[in-house]
Amino acid sequence: MDITNKLWNFCHILRHDGMDYADYVEQLTYLLFLKMADEGSIEVPADCHWRDMLTLSGKALTDYYDTALNILRGEPGILGQIFQEPISKIKNAASLKKIVEGIEEIGWTKLGKDVQGEAFEGLLERTANEGKKGAGQFFTPRPLIQAIVNVMQPNPLEGRRSKIADVACGTAGFLTVAAEWSRLHSGAVKQADKDYIRRSAYYGQELVVRPFRLGLMSMFLHDIEANISLKDSIYDGDLLGEEYDCILTNPPFGSRGSIGIPKLRNFPVETSNIQINFIQHIYEVLSEHGRAAIVLPDSALTDAKAREVWQILITENLCRVHTILKLPRGTFTPYANGVRACVVFLQKGSGTKSLWVYDSRSNVPGITKKSRPLDYGQHFAAFVEAYGSDPNGKGKRTQSERFRKFTLADIAANNYSLDFSWIEDNSLINDGELQKPITYIEDTLSELDSLNSIIASIKDLLEGN
Incomplete structure (x- = not known):
């Protein structure tokens, strides 16, 4: 499975939300890190859990996502750095749901660090090449x-x-x-x-x-x-x-x-x-x-x-x-x-x-x-x-x-x-x-x-x- 292509194809979902490619990669960074932090060794505050987002839909999902970004911006260490000055640009609940489910389907946290790193670098390169x-x-x-x-x-x-x-x-x-x-x-x-x-x-x-x-x-x-x-x-x-x-x-x-x-x-x-x-x-x-x-x-x-x-x-x-x-x-x-x-x-x-x-x-x-x-x-x-x-x-x-x-x-x-x-x-x-x-x-x-x-x-x- 070509992980870079899989992730890149998600961006087409967000075009209707008026996002450019750089906006998309930034929003994807929020979601991928949220999943890794919640399922890894980084302690995540309440109301910021990936597993909760999987169960939500509609306005409840977008509200949860917005709240999570606002909470995480104040966290110490790498959480606060990654989520510094976050802006949620995914306003369409159906679009957010598709991306969350798509990331889950890929099994991101089960991939090796080398595969994850290579896939993310591929996204950055494609974004750069968009002019x-x-x-x-x-x-x-x-x-x-x-x-x-x-x-x-x-x-x-x-x-x-x-x-x-x-x-x-x-x-x-x-x-x-x-x-x-x-x-x-x-x-x-x-x-x-x-x-x-x-x-x-x-x-x-x-x-x-x-x-x-x-x-x-x-x-x-x-x-x-x-x-x-x-x-x-x-x-x-x-x-x-x-x-x-x-x-x-x-x-x-x-x-x-x-x-x-x-x-x-x-x-x-x-x-x-x-x-x-x-x-x-x-x-x-x-x-x-x-x-x-x-x-x-x-x-x-x-x-x-x-x-x-x-x-x-x-x-x-x-x-x-x-x-x-x-x-x-x-x-x-x-x-x-x-x-x-x-x-x-x-x-x-x-x-x-x-x-x-x-x-x-x-x-x-x-x-x-x-x-x-x-x-x-x-x-x-x-x-x-x-x-x-x-x-x-x-x-x-x-x-x-x-x-x-x-x-x-x-x-x-x-x-x-x-x-x-x-x-x-x-x-x-x-x-x-x-x-x-x-x-x-x-x-x-x-x-x-x-x-x-x-x-x-x-x-x-x-x-x-």
Whole structure:
């Protein structure tokens, strides 16, 4: 039985209630967690029992559901987190009854944690692929996450006990894949270490309550009680206790979340640019010799304020900025069309000796939603092999057509812009024929994104004066 398809088909029941896909997955999260909590080890208050809902119908069922959500929002621990600011959007009693009975028919709590986790991740991915009305802005494509996790090797038992974090975690895609990687590569684990991994190894911050809730649920289904906080990573000045050994993150693109220069932070470069501030934030919360992989728009390599940050990190020997992966065009289709993006890999506490850049974009057909989807084997496997076995990028590397090494002198000559190109890119023309109009539209949007970044830099300069 395909559990993801079974759950996804329930959403058609709710269309008459005026819900979009993201609303549906959120309501399903409430119901699935209610069932798991009631039948598991979590103590549930009176009037919040799944078994009671099975016996009800009509207005009595919708009233019971509404009451349960209001009670659970005030509970401590993960119950209160999952049901934080809940809104019941299922107003049709017959629809609610069908979904409750459908979940019961699946036998959700009898499924293994791996099946539950995979099914829920499938729902999140489908929701993301529904375009800008879906959860795409909070979702990083799984093939990209897998490639980053494979090279970063986020082991919570590495050396001493380590902390793995995503400072803009969305629906916790990086954290769930990191947990999966750890299980596959940890071998035999002592009970004390199992307890640490389950409750103390994984951390996240998210600004928006819906992805915060979905991320907690996704980690719970992977048998991890993640320490995810509903907070603003950039504008919250309280960093007490925040120090992580491995950060894997995809901060929001564009200006979403920016409310000006963060006055409560003592960043060396003042800017309202959210991506540049995330770079500075990540440096601050990394442990000494901790490592990070940051998904960024290309503008975060080239803008004036970005170059200031990179110059400080590199020339003052604060970070080893050692690798950049240039992502294929359309990697974030359909929810960030036209944005050229990359991944920056760095390690805190040692100087930059050289920068390796892997070009997975030039002369690679752009990613589309259906005909040319992002694929691990096609788009990232060669990079993972070229990166080497050392998660900090210190392993043996060989230059190739797509993988080049640049010296400190090269970086300085480039005015500390980390954008390097050496391949003649003919991907805009295919066998002498013009590409589809959408290709040119996406490129235009990318140029507009760059212009917006330049305008934001000018705004910063004016505010500084």
